[in-house]
Each structure stands twice: as structure tokens, then as C-alpha cells.
Amino acid sequence: MASLLTDPLFEISGRGPPPNKNFYHFTVTKSGVIWRWWKISLRTVDRYSKPGELKESHQDFLDDTWLQSEVSMVFGRRILLYTKALCQGHYDYLEHLSDSLLLRIINYLELEDVGQLGRTSRRFRQLCGSEEFWEQAVRLSCNTVSAEVASLALEVGWRSIFFTSKLQLQKLISRRRLKTEEQQEGQVSDLDKKAEEFPDESSEANQMSSSEEEFHLGIFPDLSLGTGTDTGLDPSSCCDVDPDPNHEPETGSDSSESVSDQFLEDIKHCGVETLAQSSTLGNGRGDCSTEPKKTLS
Secondary structure (H helix, E strand, O other), rough: HHOOOOOOEEEEEEEOOOOOOEEEEEEEOOOEEEEEEEEEOOOOOOOOOOOEEEEEEHHHHHHHHHHHHHHHHHHHHHHHHHHHHHOOOOOOOHHHOOHHHHHHHHHOOOOOHHHOOOOOOHHHHHHHHHHHHHHHHHHHHOOOOHHHHHHHHHHOOOOHHHOHHHHHHHHHHHHHHHHHHHHHHHHHHHHHHHHHHOOHHHHHHHHHHHHHHHHOOOOOOOOOOOOEEEOOOOOOHHHHHHHHOOOOOOOOOOOOOOOOOHHHHHHHHHHHHHHHHHHHHHHHHOOOOOOOOOOOO
């Protein structure tokens, strides 16, 4: 147990009681005590005074009534009794244990004993009311702790989780889920409102994307027979092909072919002439002196 003790065993510093303004420092080590002081005064006599130091063994400190009175005057009688107990070999090992080790020890106590322990000192009050202690208490009392419970504990605290029933926990978790879903729906509705407020931008983007697709895919006017209404031209004026409706495919020919090779060549010829006429109409400029040509009936 002596290996748990650190050097110094105890250390404290502070200013003396009014009207004394001097500063004092008191240290208890494994071999003795150290008393230091700094004189603080506006008097000319004390302007060049140097700091003082006094070192004594444990036994000398127990016999020195003047130093004991100084310690009691500056730091109080409780500190004097504690330092005298250290010099007599009565060590407080709990004060030298780490917080993590003390928390593990406290978790083995009953809740009533934890409350009593928290009243013994400031350090134990902080440990007994810390989130680390109550988190360990929840994990020890429950077999498993879900991620939802852990996230809820970050909001309400582990102590509140420990004293809340399972039914109440389920209600809190369900309310938290609904709140999260409402927030997500609100974000989606905000995006929809923004899209409604700026419809022009979306339409322009759609037009640009469609024009790019047409450019890359190389879309041409419809060259199928009987559907050339977009160009304003009569398909019959550039194509005089009149396939025989009573024409029957020869025996031995492929049934999947709908037209003959000659008919396909005529369609291509008609498409080329249609493109040439549309380009001529698009590039030609109007002349007021000339009359438009009359179409033949």
C-alpha cells in the first residue's frame, strides 16, 4: 500500500488572513515538512525582504508549536490535524487512488451507501454524481444498452436513465423517433418549396439537357411516310413511290422483312431531298418584290 503514496503527500498554498497579505506554501513529504512564505507589504522596510523557508522532519514538526500555530492560522485547524496525522503515519490511501479505480469500487456499493459516501468529501461528491458513475451503474444493471438509449442519455443524462422505468424509456425513444422523422420531412418540404419558388431555373436546365441530348444523338426530322408535318412540306412532292398494296412477298423470302431493298432506297432518297428543301427554306431570305410560287394542285 505504501507504493500507492506519491511524493509530496500533501501540498497547499494561500494568502494569510486580513490584515496579513503575505503568501504561504506548506508541503508534507515522505521525509519531512516544508514551510515557505513571501512577505507582501507597502512599507519601505519590507520592500527588500526575501522569501523565507523552513524545513523540518516529521517529529520536529509535531514538537514545533509555533509552526503548528502558523499552519492553523493560515489554512485552518482541519488542515493542521490532517498534516499531523500524515506525520504520524496515518495515511489516507483513498485520496491517492485514481478516479477510475474509485469509480469501480463505488459501483459495488448500494445506492444508499453511495449517497452517504458523497457527503464525506468534495471529491467523493463529484465522483458519486458524475456521468461516468451513472453510466457504469446503468450498464451493470442492464444486460445490453442499445444505441438509442445511449444517444438519449446524452440529452437527459445517465442518472435520469437509471431512475426511469422501461415503459417510460420506450415512450421517450418513440417521441425522439417521431421528432427526427418530422425534421427530415421538414427538410424535404423546404427543398420542394425552393423548387417551386424558382421554376424557371429548373425548366432552363431541362431544356439545356434535352438540347444536349439531341445534339449528341443526332436527331433528324421524321422521315417516315405520312408523318412529315413538321417541315411544312408534302412528302408526296419529293417522293413519287407508290408501293403496290397488293404486292405479296415471294416464296422463300424472309417473313420478317416488311419492305424490299428498292423501297428502302427510295425512302432514303426522299429523306435527302426533304432535308435539302428544308435547308433551302431556312436559309432563304424574303423578297417583297417577288410573289411566292403557287403550289400545284
